[in-house]
Amino acid sequence: xxxFQMASALRIEGLVKRFGDLTAVAGISLQLTTGECLGMLxxxxxxxxxxxxxxxxxxxxxxxxxxxxxxxxxxxxxRRSLGWVPQELALYSRLTCRENLETFGKYHGLGRADLKAxxxxxxxxxxxxxxxxDTVSSLSGGMKRRLNMAAGLIHRPKVILMDEPTVGVDxxxxxxxxxxxxxxxxxxxxxxxxxHYMEEAERLCDRIAIIDHGKIIAExxxxxxVRNAFEGRSEVLARFERVDDAxxxxxxxxxxxxxxxxxxxxxxxxxxxxxxxxxxxxxxHDLADVSLRKPNLESVFLHWTGRELRE
Amino acid sequence: xxxxxxxxxxxxxxRDRGALAMSFILPVAFFSIFAVIFGGRREVTPRVNVIVVDxxxxxxxxxxxxxxxxxxxxxxxxxxxxxxxxxxxxxxAGAEAAVKSGVAPVALVIPKGFGVEHPxxxxxxxxxxxxxxxxxxxxxxxxxxxxxxxxxxxxxxGAMPIAVEARDVVGEKKNNPMVSFYAAAIGVMFLLFSxxxxxxxxxxxxxxxxxxxxxxxxxxxxxxxxGKLCFCALLAFAQLFIMFVWAWVxxxxxxxxxxxxxxVMGLSTAFAVAxxxxxxxxxxxxxxxxxxxxxxxxxxxxxxxxxxxxxxxxPEAMQKAGLLTINAWAIDGFTKVxxxxxxxxxxxxxxxxxxxxxxxxxxxxxRLARRWEFS
Numbered sequence: 001x002x003x004f005q006m007a008s009a010l011r012i013e014g015l016v017k018r019f020g021d022l023t024a025v026a027g028i029s030l031q032l033t034t035g036e037c038l039g040m041l042x043x044x045x046x047x048x049x050x051x052x053x054x055x056x057x058x059x060x061x062x063x064x065x066x067x068x069x070x071x072x073x074x075x076x077x078x079r080r081s082l083g084w085v086p087q088e089l090a091l092y093s094r095l096t097c098r099e100n101l102e103t104f105g106k107y108h109g110l111g112r113a114d115l116k117a118x119x120x121x122x123x124x125x126x127x128x129x130x131x132x133x134d135t136v137s138s139l140s141g142g143m144k145r146r147l148n149m150a151a152g153l154i155h156r157p158k159v160i161l162m163d164e165p166t167v168g169v170d171x172x173x174x175x176x177x178x179x180x181x182x183x184x185x186x187x188x189x190x191x192x193x194x195x196h197y198m199e200e201a202e203r204l205c206d207r208i209a210i211i212d213h214g215k216i217i218a219e220x221x222x223x224x225x226v227r228n229a230f231e232g233r234s235e236v237l238a239r240f241e242r243v244d245d246a247x248x249x250x251x252x253x254x255x256x257x258x259x260x261x262x263x264x265x266x267x268x269x270x271x272x273x274x275x276x277x278x279x280x281x282x283x284x285h286d287l288a289d290v291s292l293r294k295p296n297l298e299s300v301f302l303h304w305t306g307r308e309l310r311e
Numbered sequence: 312x313x314x315x316x317x318x319x320x321x322x323x324x325x326r327d328r329g330a331l332a333m334s335f336i337l338p339v340a341f342f343s344i345f346a347v348i349f350g351g352r353r354e355v356t357p358r359v360n361v362i363v364v365d366x367x368x369x370x371x372x373x374x375x376x377x378x379x380x381x382x383x384x385x386x387x388x389x390x391x392x393x394x395x396x397x398x399x400x401x402x403x404a405g406a407e408a409a410v411k412s413g414v415a416p417v418a419l420v421i422p423k424g425f426g427v428e429h430p431x432x433x434x435x436x437x438x439x440x441x442x443x444x445x446x447x448x449x450x451x452x453x454x455x456x457x458x459x460x461x462x463x464x465x466x467x468x469g470a471m472p473i474a475v476e477a478r479d480v481v482g483e484k485k486n487n488p489m490v491s492f493y494a495a496a497i498g499v500m501f502l503l504f505s506x507x508x509x510x511x512x513x514x515x516x517x518x519x520x521x522x523x524x525x526x527x528x529x530x531x532x533x534x535x536x537x538g539k540l541c542f543c544a545l546l547a548f549a550q551l552f553i554m555f556v557w558a559w560v561x562x563x564x565x566x567x568x569x570x571x572x573x574x575v576m577g578l579s580t581a582f583a584v585a586x587x588x589x590x591x592x593x594x595x596x597x598x599x600x601x602x603x604x605x606x607x608x609x610x611x612x613x614x615x616x617x618x619x620x621x622x623x624x625x626p627e628a629m630q631k632a633g634l635l636t637i638n639a640w641a642i643d644g645f646t647k648v649x650x651x652x653x654x655x656x657x658x659x660x661x662x663x664x665x666x667x668x669x670x671x672x673x674x675x676x677x678r679l680a681r682r683w684e685f686s
Contacts, residue, residue: 056527060685076529084527088520107528151524 039205083157142173506588
């Protein structure tokens with residue numbers, strides 16, 4: 001049974017979206033299984049938000065389709081199952097936390113009793129019970145982010161799309177948000193989580209899809225991604241005294257590449273570093289600093305795209 | 312140091328189309344409107360409609376009518392023909408009714424026996440028009456001093472040659488003739504401003520991303536616009552209500568006995584201005600753009616439509632142009648209610664136009680709002 005035959009919470013097949021000459025999403029296919037957290041890791045402009053907006057129905061794709069629990073994403077049942085936490089603080093700033101949640105709950109068609117229970121749950125989940133009757137404009141940045149997330153969950157969806165929910169949040173508030181997401185995972189909710197922070201993807205996600213220029217360039221668990229990119233090799237970072245065309249050509253001749261003045265190589269054994277140092281010295285390229293690094297998601301992204309994740 | 316500051320200001324202004332419009336287009340547009348209202352006239356006095364009922368039918372009375380007709384007045388003795396059939400001449404009662412219904416601001420009745428002893432005419436006037444009765448009075452004496460006295464062969468010494476028994480047939484029992492007019496005129500103008508501001512919440516929501524979140528729920532764009540239209544209409548009606556309650560309490564405008572007419576006109580006007588607010592919001596791209604655009608459009612509509620200057624004092628072409636505005640129809644309707652004491656059934660033209668305009672504006676707004684639905 002391949003991945004598309006497994007029971008899926010969300011299925012995306014051959015999704016394409018163009019804006020004029022720009023292809024924001026270039027044929028993405030994905031599956032999110034029940035209870036899974038899939039990280040979409042990519043730099044700004046990679047197409048993550050457009051993909052999320054296609055899933056929510058806010059952007060009409062040029063090709064491909066999305067289904068939620070095997071029903072089209074634009075159906076009423078899919079809408080009930082989908083929750084969306086947009087990147088922007090999409091809240092009514094003059095309303096209180098409670099009023100915001102009640103408003104969005106009513107927009108989702110919740111009845112009086114369900115709405116009351118959902119508001120209580122959301123306020124507790126977001127740790128905003130004691131600020132329930134404060135207006136949004138009086139909240140701190142982290143609190144607004146938490147309320148923004150809670151508003152996306154007011155109708156208790158089974159699949160949640162989180163579009164960079166920690167943008168502009170300090171580390172302490174970010175940890176609080178991680179705890180909130182982990183509690184959702186404990187309830188078996190399926191999550192798509194977009195970010196350009198690899199630490200977030202590593203901590204929260206079962207699987208990670210690396211997206212760049214509207215395409216998924218690698219997909220798997222963190223270990224699978226590293227293994228596929230480096231095949232058990234380690235990464236050597238070398239800083240030269242001077243980086244010129246000759247140094248770049250020398251690095252590339254040895255299978256490496258230069259990024260932001262730093263040369264990246266991959267080696268099978270740590271002892272291979274000695275050979276690299278020797279070759280550099282014989283070529284007259286002075287090295288200022290050499291270090292060995294176990295490959296991470298940043299290395300994987302760099303390996304596949306030749307660019308830093310946060311460029 | 313000064314030059315870079317000036318240059319920065321000029322660059323910022325050049326890129327702010329709203330500010331540019333406010334700086335250059337609005338003053339020119341406003342100047343043009345008022346130039347047309349006040350400066351476009353070739354005559355010293357406006358051509359005022361006057362109904363003349365000649366009960367006497369003598370040489371003297373006919374000379375008086377001919378004299379008045381040769382002045383800058385639009386003198387007529389019978390209603391406009393209907394379906395090509397000429398209507399009978401006005402009687403004194405018919406002329407009084409015509410003034411009450413706004414056909415003309417003044418009617419003169421030349422009674423039987425005119426010119427035998429002391430020439431006397433009866434004048435019915437609409438006191439909401441403060442210019443026309445005075446003008447007619449002056450021209451009447453002028454004609455009497457020249458043509459009529461010659462015809463009837465009398466001299467009146469220093470007294471006025473023709474005695475005029477003037478009577479306000481519209482607003483004679485009103486405490487303050489123009490208050491109800493201005494309550495409607497100013498009220499409608501501010502309704503337009505507040506409706507455009509309330510409609511702007513749509514742009515706020517689009518800019519903050521809240522609109523996307525709302526539209527990803529069960530709410531459709533049609534529902535959202537309809538909800539906002541209802542909110543704007545309720546707000547507008549509440550504003551009108553407060554305005555007229557204030558006019559009743561402070562300026563003695565008789566609101567209680569005109570409540571039905573007020574509600575009908577208030578709801579029609581509120582619906583039309585709310586739809587106007589929706590249209591403006593869905594036309595503009597940003598909230599920053601909405602501010603100057605709404606100021607420009609509302610002030611122009613208000614000046615042409617009679618919120619700043621009564622339409623009956625404008626040239627005829629401007630009066631007709633005013634009919635393209637919500638202001639004119641709303642003010643006409645409120646004037647019928649509070650000034651002419653007309654029954655609710657007489658409000659149908661104004662109500663039909665306001666509701667029709669509101670529906671058309673809303674349909675256009677709905678079509679323009681499609682840009683927010685999907686991308």
